[in-house]
Amino acid sequence: MLPVSTRTLVLMLAGWIAMAWAGAACAGLSVEADTLSVPGLEMGGMQADIDTAPDAKGLSVKLSAERADVPALGWRKVGVGLDGALGRDELGRWVFDGVVRLRGAPGGALGRADVHIVADAAANTLEVSLKQDKAVAQVALPMDQTTHAQITLKGLPAGWLQGLLSTVWSGRTTAGKVDADLALDVLDGGVQAAGQFALDGVGFDSPGNTLAGQGVSGGGRIGFDNQGETSVIDLDATLRGGDLTLAALRARLPTHPVQLSLSARSTKAGMTVRRLRLTDPDALQLEGELDFAPGGSLSHLRLDRFNARFPAAYERYGTGLVSGGAGDLRARGEIAGQLAWDAGALKAFAFQTGGLDLALGDGSLGVNGLHGALDWSATENRPSTRLGWRALQVYRIPNGAAEGAWRSTGGTLTLEKPLAIPVLDGQFRVLGLSLRPGAASGERLQTSLALTQIDMAAFCRALGWPEFHGKLGGAVPSLRYVDDRVELAGGLSINAFDGFIDITGLSLAQPFGDAPVLTGNIALRKLDLGLLTSVFDFGNITGRMDGSIDDLRLVGWAPAAFKANLVAGEGGRISQKAVNNLTSVGGGGIAGGLQGTVLKLFKTFGYRRIGLSCALKGDVCSMGGLGPTKDGYTIVEGSGLPRLTVVGHQREVDWPTLVRRLKAATEGDGPVVR
Structure with missing residues (x-):
């Protein structure tokens, strides 16, 4: 995939050198052509000037083209200039040494490069070597089948690949070097390439930064097929170091090997990745598929298997998932499961853990010893599962151990039996709970709650308030989360200061927004x-x-x-x-x-x-x-x-x-x- 720009140059050089050879006996020959078209290549405004070399031992050749278009590579209106000497060596081979200059090539490719070409008719081989600064490209192809080439690249700037990448992706390369050994075939309407590659500090980004990387190194094998309006990429790579961004997922790759395997197909309708495998042995393993819309946004995600080990999984891959005032996430333990997300909505999830500790950095929410499983689907009924914890903290209020039984039916996750949670010498009882994780609107949650004998002094200490004595209790016959609003039916009664504080008509709009709106009424008695x-x-x-x-x-x-x-x-x-x-x-x-x-x-x-x-x-x-x-x-x-x-x-x-x-x-x- 990397050396296609070099392959195009070979096609142009081969044509022009052929003209020079044909006129080798005619010093002072000048040839012009308005256009030249071959499969996959169109050039215009061409001129070749051929004269006797100053040492009279060969020919001086100057070739130029005002524009060259290679649609399969994303090249448009690239100017070309070639200046050098053509002659025969002691083996009777034609040899060309000179300088090539491209104008307007993506990434500034071959702005000024030394070129060495050897044509061996007896061996039916044409060899081309290009060198610019520390970048070297070598191409070998049969003279009777110039649509096939073997290519070796060393230290190639990643930006030189921008034109080719633009045919399958809306992003751009920004930094780094590439080595490769590839076989390339030029076909009607496109190219095919396959071989090995190595990356050194490569960077890239895309609109909205939905897919980006910085300082990525590694290597592997790649296959590329770009024909018509469809491009296919098969990749098996080992990555070491660097940062990657995929939608909300941000990866800080470790220095030890991380295996990445994918098969992607790109069309005008977007990009589809039908095979995705990631293996970071001590942090994260996953298998699945995903799709990107034409603008680069994630439109579909399915993880058939994932296994995360904390804290490494969060530190390397999860920091983009927790944001805002919550700060970072503290995690320890392991979790495995599956996930399906499509068209902006959650479709299914299942996970199981033998022990997981999680806590938001601001202390607002935390769980210790999470154990058991949950299994939910928006379309299928799922078997009953059990999920519990050793300790739970909500807004710095400690809660004791509890375990509940859950079942997914018709897209609703339901608590099968009431759940009693010890809290502050009292009890918080979840009498019933129904949750629709995939709902984008309408009723998302419905529950009924009861609080009994909550110690107000302990409650105040937990929140850092001035301490006063009494008991908190009450019943909430119905709490509903509808659209973007939490509505509380019934009320809470706080026994404090030897009297009562009654809270009724409570509702909370935009609970997860920047400015939640809380409304209600409070009555004070005696x-x-x-x-x-x-x-x-x-x-x-x-x-x-x-x-x-x-x-x-x-x-x-x-x-x-x-x-x-x-x-x-x-x-x-x-x-x-x-x-x-x-x-x-x-x-x-x-x-x-x-x-x-x-x-x-x-x-x-x-x-x-x-x-x-x-x-x-x-x-x-x-x-x-x-x-x-x-x-x-x-x-x-x-x-x-x-x-x-x-x-x-x-x-x-x-x-x-x-x-x-x-x-x-x-x-x-x-x-x-x-």
Whole structure:
């Protein structure tokens, strides 16, 4: 495949040298031709000037062509120039020594090369040797069958192959050297080549970088058949070192041998690889097939067998599969299986493992001791399998060991029996689960869940929150993942601060996008303010609080809208520090004539009611309290003596400003809220 450019040069030289030989007895001969066509080659604007050599021992030959087209090689309008001396040696052979110059050849091939040609009529052999810098090409062919040649290449720049590659692939070569020993045949409408090759630091890329390589070395055998609109490549290679990219798969090849075998067919409809085998003994083995669309994108993939050993498989071949905020992947163990993907959708997968540890670099998800198997098909019913783990971590929350039974029916992967997962001294129960891995739209997942006796103190510690006591529990009769939205029916009830926090109407849009949108409603019932304020170092308040956060909307996990209303309506006592913090949050002051010097005389005050509300829209929070006053709204309504009233004066507060106030009020010298 590599030396076809040299073979074309041989055809041109053979024709022109023949003209020179025919006129050898005619010094000063000049020959011109508008066009010359032979199978696979068309030249125009040709001229040959033949004269006696200065030493009168041979002929001086100058040949040129304004353009040469070789469609099978992807050559268009290549200019050709040849200048040298022609004579006979002591064996009676014709010998030509000179310089050849090609203009506009792909990769700058033979821009200026030394050429040595020997024609031996007795042996019926024509031999051509070309040398440019460190690149050497040697061609031998029978004079009575110039469509067949034996070719040897040493140090050939990979860029010289660009024209030939363009007939079967939209990519380009960028760097490296090639050696080869090939047999070449020129046929009607194309060429055939077969033989051995070696690569040294070869680089290549394609549109969208879907197929690319850098610094690839190795060698092997290749067969190439380019006829008409179809090109076929058969390759058996041993690769050492370099980087390869195939769609999302990025390979960092080791220095030890990696075996690659493939059979590919290229047409205008794209490229089809019907045999693909990769063997990297201590990392990855796979067999399968794949197709590329005309633009170079992957359109079909089927792995009949794969076996991956970690961490080597991920470090060499998997880094492109995990991206975004998840960072890298930590993996140890082994997994084997099959996979089918077509037209942008998953069609089937099956895998089995005796022990696998996986964890995302950001700690958001991890599993230890994964064992068992899964078997799913979009079109066929598959036998039941079992899959379990020794430990599971989700958003830094540790989960205990569990194992479930799964079955694929009608394209849906179903959990056959409820699955109980120990978590934080409680239990997370998956009562039912149906998953459609191949669904591009519509309902992709449906499940029902229950949580019982989850320890809130342990939950807070796991997330790095200020610690408070209580239990988390609730039931989710239906959680559905439809199109690009997770919808939660039912709700969660958190027993915290000796009261309850109820979460209902929860939904999450674009859960895997850059800006997920979370909506829902939160109701607060009978929270003990003494417990709550002690956790957040807000200053002490006693009594019970009710409230709600309705129409909550988070975009990218940041608040974008809500209507919050908090009320402590049963009375209690409030500390001086809590008064100051409430005043700061509301942007208000002390009403009723109470002076700051008097406030300092008392550590706590009685109150009858406390109320604060905020309706967030955009970046502005509309503030309110127990009711309007002349100067704003009442936040604290006092009780007893001294009678305390806290009034908020700012009706409209910039949201970032309010967040800073809340942060300052809740941090103090106590725990840091993260």
